[in-house]
Amino acid sequence: MSVLVSKGVRNSIAFESFRILGVDCVFSCSHHGIIPPEESGIRCCLLQNEQSAVHAADGYARATGRPGVVFLTTAAGITNSITGIATAYSDSVPLVVIAGTPLNPSNSQTAQELDIIGMTMPITKYSFPINDLDTLQPELKKALEMSTNGRPGPVLIEITKNNIGSPTREEPGKVLPSKQDIPQKRWMDIAKEWMEKAKKPVLFIGGGVISSGAAIDLREIVKHSRIPVVSSLMGIGAMEAGNPLFLGMLGMHGTYAANKAVHHCDLLISIGVRFSDRVTGKVSSFSPNSKKIHVDIDPAEINKIIPADLPIVSDAKEFLFQLKDKLDYEQIRKHADDWVNEAVDWKRTVPRFDKSNCFLSPQTVIQTLAKYSGDETIVVTDVGQHQIWTAHHYRFSKPRTFLSSGGLGTMGYGLPAAIGAAAAFPEKTILCVSGDGSFQMNLKELVTAVKYELPLKMAILNNGYLGMVRQWQELFYNGRYSAVKLSSPHFSKLAEAYGIPGYYAHSSQEAQQVIEAGLKHHGPVLMEFNVVEEENVYPIVPPNHSNHQLILSR
Structure with missing residues (x-):
């Protein structure tokens, strides 16, 4: 606060x-x-x-x-x-x-x-x-x-x-009503019954799970029930990315497995989410065949975008803590076993959207950063293509290790927010992933990182464009580019002017060397990666389309 x-x-x-x-x-x-x-x-x-x-x-x-x-x-x-x-x-x-x-x-x-x-x-x-x-x-x-x-x-x-x-x-609408204000006398019994009988259940988790400290309870339920899990951007880290039951992020830039599972499920248990347009795609066709349980601490979010069959006004941790001891996990696995195998298999059989033939792909940079960083590393991003590549490819395993502006999409958030995280945990590695457009918004804070000798490792994916806007112009406006080409300084040399070691890479081999050296250095470091200019973020759901109508590649 x-x-x-x-x-x-x-x-x-x-x-x-x-x-x-x-x-x-x-x-x-x-x-x-x-x-x-x-x-x-x-x-x-x-x-x-x-x-x-x-x-x-x-x-x-x-x-x-x-x-x-x-x-x-x-x-x-x-x-x-x-x-x-x-x-x-x-x-x-x-x-x-x-x-x-x-x-x-x-x-x-x-x-x-x-x-x-x-x-x-x-x-x-x-x-x-x-x-x-x-x-x-x-x-x-x-x-x-x-x-x-x-x-x-x-x-x-x-x-x-x-x-x-x-x-x-003092806004009355923001004060939590008692549970009696929304008719749900038997909400826990009904949720239990629906989850035990569902043939195709999916858990959809958001930032509310992390802010309430409910990740441990969530993971316990998933371990015993084997219900597949998808997340919003803000929910990343609540489930381990390496867990086979975690299908990835849902929505416009969500994974094939996550979007397909939500589209075909018969029960969607949504916890601590607000159903933004980036998640739902075309609202009228969002998860069309499912009953929907929506758990949120703010009653204003329930039934605002997606109608809930079972609305539950509750703190996410309170709900999951009570639920985990009531569920008959054997019944859940009995009814949903075939569905779980099918959903998990989508992660393996989908045409790969994360590969690139370019000289230095941004995906490779993120994967290499993840390889040489520890689980305790706190990753902060700006907003743009690099934000989504990080969400997909870094493979987070702990809550509060992925910090990003989700709702407002604030370019320039990354570096100062990373400074705040470094002030909180001076003993941890803080990784700030940014793009050449976002980083220029608040690059003056480099002097702050130097002044306090903060453990900041800054990685800039320099593609010479406002990448996300350029991608939309390419895919949905017949390649007519307007006001998206950027002029940028040589960031690694600029860092040296501030007294920060600057590294530069334009190949996969150089990127690995730079990342190894940069992460070992004590104090702030800036690593600039000259990635291919017109690499796109995939998957992507076109405007006014349903989430299952996603594009996987050019």
Whole structure:
């Protein structure tokens, strides 16, 4: 979670509150002059702008499941942070945003120059003002609890001299109702009955499984039931990629096996997912023959896109924990054994979409990175083709090791979020995978990586294009390219200008040598890979098509 505070807030009061509340690391901008007192024991990481500071706190929160904290000023400090707050809101990441104006301004107009609560209302879970520093600690505690209770999300506190007339917004729709508010007196018994009788069940897992800490319970159910599993982009890591029952990611860029299994299943158990357009494809033909169980902590997500036959408002961990001891696993295997063999076989028999004849394929780079990285490596991506190649080919085995902007698709997220993850786990290897377009959004944060000697290994797949947009123009607009060709610096040499070792590779052999050397180096390293320009991400579901109508290759 993230906290934004003004210059006018006395550091000693704020940091004493953070210390008492268990905060161990904060983020801010280098030009805000925020310095925690030594006796507080709180570390401070200063980034180059407000958007990066919020992304860093976001990365910290995703990697740890604990609060991240960032101090910012008001006015442009808030407008610069909007993208970061919206990114966290889209992916249900807990932030506490303390937006501060000077407490004793000489110009009263300055203090009221922006309607901060109004500006951020659509992208926050709660908003409220305070004007008395004596109440800061209890208000922070309240905000921290609000941001993590129920479905996580950003909470905003505005600190001003005079909050008369300032609105307080605590969105009723975001407060969890009791289970009695949705008729489901026998939801566990019904879910148990359906799962035991289903001939073609599939578990569809999302980010809610990871944020609730339910991965262990999920894996236990899958081990005993042998129900095939598919995931959203945000659910990657909840199941081990090497598990034969994990069919991969579902949706527009999902695997052949995952999309086919969901299309043909007779029971879809969806947990902690929101059915975005990237997952469903053509809504009217999404999993057409299945009963649908939808488990989500936010009732607003249920029946919003895909109608649920059994809607269950519940925390994912609570649901799976109760379910695992109630299921008759023998009955499940008895009815679904043939289906499991068929679904798992699709992983082996599908025409391969992950091979390329190019000189240095991006798939090869990702697979080589995975080969030389450990299971504890935290991988952070930007947004684009490299994001999907990483999701498909890195083979994650643990929760909270894949951090990416899923809902908003924020280019420029990768490097600052990786800095946040590195601040959380300075002893771990943090791998930031980016593209030449995304990396240029916030490349100034290279100086931050140098300043703190962070264990960042940056891998840039340089194909000279905004790759995902170019791919759509090639496949769906008859190859008419417009505004997708990029001009980029020589990234490895640019890294050296910042004081970071830079490596460059344009063949598979060079890539292996670069990755081996880069991952062994202590401190930040940038590895640039000159990959083929017009390599596409496959599979891909064309616009307005069903998920089973996917394209596997050119």
